[in-house]
Amino acid sequence: MDRLDMLRTFVAVADHASFAEAARRLRVSPTAASRAVAALELDLGTPLLRRTTRSVRLTDEGAAYLERCRAALTELDDAALALRGTGALPGGNLVVTAPVTFGRLHILPITTSLLRNHSRLGVELTLIDRVVRLVEEGIDVAVRIGDLSDSALHALKVAEVRRVLVASPGYIAARGTPVTVPALHDRALISFTEIDRAHEWRFGATGKTAIRIEPRLTVNTADAAIAAAADGVGIARVLSYQALAAVASGRLVTLLDEAAPPPVPVHLVYQANRRTSVNVRAFIDAARAHFSGLDLTGRAA
Known part of the structure; x- marks a missing residue:
């Protein structure tokens, strides 16, 4: 060898x-x-x-x-x-990582499309809800949801999402619709630890209005938070793309939309020395096409 x-x-x-x-x-x-x-x-x-x-x-x-x-x-x-x-043409191995739910809903379809179009390409897709270090873990492209702190990486913004409050119609019928942020203190709350690490929810156009929450239920996945809310346990806060299907089907409704904090950017990030990579360029082009015209914020038309 x-x-x-x-x-x-x-x-x-x-x-x-x-x-x-x-x-x-x-x-x-x-x-x-x-x-x-x-x-x-x-x-x-x-x-x-x-x-x-x-x-x-x-x-x-x-x-x-x-x-x-x-x-x-x-x-x-x-x-x-x-x-x-x-x-x-793309070939060899491409290593991609993304948050679990976002990856399943959006990055997996991009990946399967690439594989169909490029027979010499292999993709290693890791879905994990933590910030992955690109250099140390051998990642070509990563999805980051939120503001970026590492200026050494190249980034391409592909979408925006919002933090939204959701509850089931049955829970709202039983407990009433909260019309102000302080009214949340009188409701059962569901905390999704990935975005509520400090048990603090922020609101308003600047995101500076904050309330300390005492959740009745704390879960570590978006799917669990959405399922619990749909089952009438209480009000959950998740990212808009995670709840789109449940809201569209009527299993959940959004609350206090007018008090929502500013949208959160979704970026594809990659190392500077990977920008000329055929595989990375192919992935980015496919991602641009996928997200073009796609609204993940869940705002009413």
Whole structure:
């Protein structure tokens, strides 16, 4: 196995924390994968991985080396694509991550469309409700909902969403419609921890009007919050795209829309050195087409 294959094997093992899984992805035997990393460590004169019968973890030296390996392999792959000219087609592997519900509703359809149109392309789509570090975790494109803090990343805004209050018609019939923000204190509230970490709900055009909530139910997924609200447990606050189907079907209604805080942007983010990648460009073009003219805010027409 040559040096380049050794590097690819090391990155795969580090990404999956498993020689067996890395070997499966690379279509080599686990023994070959183990030998490749061992040869690389011997050549470098330092251990890159700590191996036990139960786990594979990076050493400090391995973690530092991994980041440089990713950058080097990315540059090599992009250089190869550049040699093919502007007509180069997507191929190889594209790694994408997105929040769970947003990814299932919007990023998965974009991905399946790309796969149908480009037979040489493979996509690894990870749906997870946390901010993923692109460089450290080998991500090509990530979806970020909310204001961006990392100025080192390139970003493309593709949509807006809102924080909305929702409840079932049955709950409203029994308890009445709250007409002011303070009236929420007299209602049963459902907290979705992904957007309510501090148990604080903000309102108003500037988002500066805040109330401290004491939820009757706290859940960690949007689906659970929406299901509980639809079942009449109380009033939930979720992101508008998460509740669109339930509102459209009449299972939920929105409340206090006039007091809603400002919309939240949805961005695709990627590293600066990935902007020339054929795969990344193809994904971004497909995303532009998907979100064009699509309103995820749930505002009344």
